[in-house]
Amino acid sequence: MEVLTSKRFEFSAAHRYWNAEWSPERNVEVFGKCTNAYGHGHNYVLEVTTAGEVDLATGMVINVTELKRTVGRVLEGFDHKHLNEDMAYFRDRQPTTENIVQVLWSLIAPELPSGVRLHRLRLYETADIFADFYGGMTASFGRSYQFSAAHRLDSSQLSPDENVALYGKCNNEKGHGHDYRFEVTVDGPVDPATGMVINLVELDAAVQPLLDELDHTHLDRQHAFFQERPSTAEHVVVYLWQRLAAVLGRRLRWIKLWETPNNIFEYGVREP
Ligand SMILES: [Zn+2]
Ligand SMILES: [Zn+2]
Structure with missing residues (x-):
């Protein structure tokens, strides 16, 4: 019985x-403010998910103290460093x-004890921008977005009494x-020229019309899709x-939606 554990x-x-x-102009066009010479x-946050059988003696997949030591050793090379200038x-x-x-x-996977495999690494660059890696030929990049909207749950296929009873x-x-709040995850090969699966500007541009359409509206009263269902x-x-x-x-991989912080819904082609 394989269990996933995250830290x-x-x-x-x-x-x-x-x-x-590239020319300086091309760099600024693609990378924007991130080109600043200095x-x-x-504050990066790394979520390490390991998978393995539960050890009968300890009841654990991996000893947390051991994982902290292993990942801590790797992150010492990154913490309080200038990644371009300090790291080969x-x-x-x-x-x-x-x-x-x-x-x-590449640094953490080989250091895990036998019987434990690295299932996923998620690295947050900011609270709402992240990349996922599962060890394959592709990586994922994602961002979370928000919109505020009114709605009413009411089914045309149910009677008024049934609607009240149900909703x-x-x-x-x-x-x-x-x-x-929703998280959009896009999957694909990492472009060697940009180091990106998708440029954040392109992802934002893909999502913005949807935010413009839904934000500060009433879903049922203003959008045909929700008038029909x-x-x-x-x-x-x-x-x-x-x-x-x-x-x-086909680059779109997964969407995770929080209707409230406690109600979460996910949809996609492949589960992350
Ligand atoms: Zn940055
Ligand atoms: Zn509601």
């Missing part, structure tokens, strides 16, 4: 994006979230609302998927 770690580092084979920095790994590749997470994988307070005729979070996550898949195509 979070933190490190702080500076970095800069610059492709020496660098800038982040980033002489020939951009210190993007996608590339950092792959380097971390309770959520059936309130005039509606109620939420701050919806109840505006449950299940339907909201499918709608987000359909709209984003139309722009991002």
Whole structure:
């Protein structure tokens, strides 16, 4: 019986994006403010997920103290460093979230005890921007976004009494609302020139029309999709998927939607 266990770690580092084979103009066009010659920095958060059989003697997949020691040793090389200037790994590749997470994988995976495998590394560059790596030929990049909207749960296929019985307070005729938050994960090969699966600017541009459309609106009263079906979070996550898949195509991998901090819905082609 294989169990997944996750632990979070933190490190702080500076970095800069610059492709020496491009003109300064091209660099600024692709990397924006990240081209600043002196660098800038982040509080990175690394989530390490390991998989393995539960040890009968200890009841654990991996001893947390041992994992802390192993990952801590690796992160000593990153913490309070300038990734471009202090670390050989980033002489020939951009210190993007996608590339950092792959380097971390190559350093952590071989150090795990036998019988334990590295399942996933998620590296947060900021609270809402992250990269995932599973050890394959592709990496994932994601960002979370928010919109605030009103809605009412009401099914045209049910009687008024049945709607009240099923949806309770959520059936309130005039509606109620939420701050919806959703995480978009895009998957693909890392472009050697940019170190990216997708440029954040491109991802933001793909999502922005959807935010413009939904933010500060009433889902049922203003959007055809929710006039035809109840505006449950299940339907909201499918709608987000359909709209984003139309722009991002097969690169779109997964959407995770928080209707409230406690109600979470996920939809995608492959589970992360
Ligand atoms: Zn940065
Ligand atoms: Zn609601």
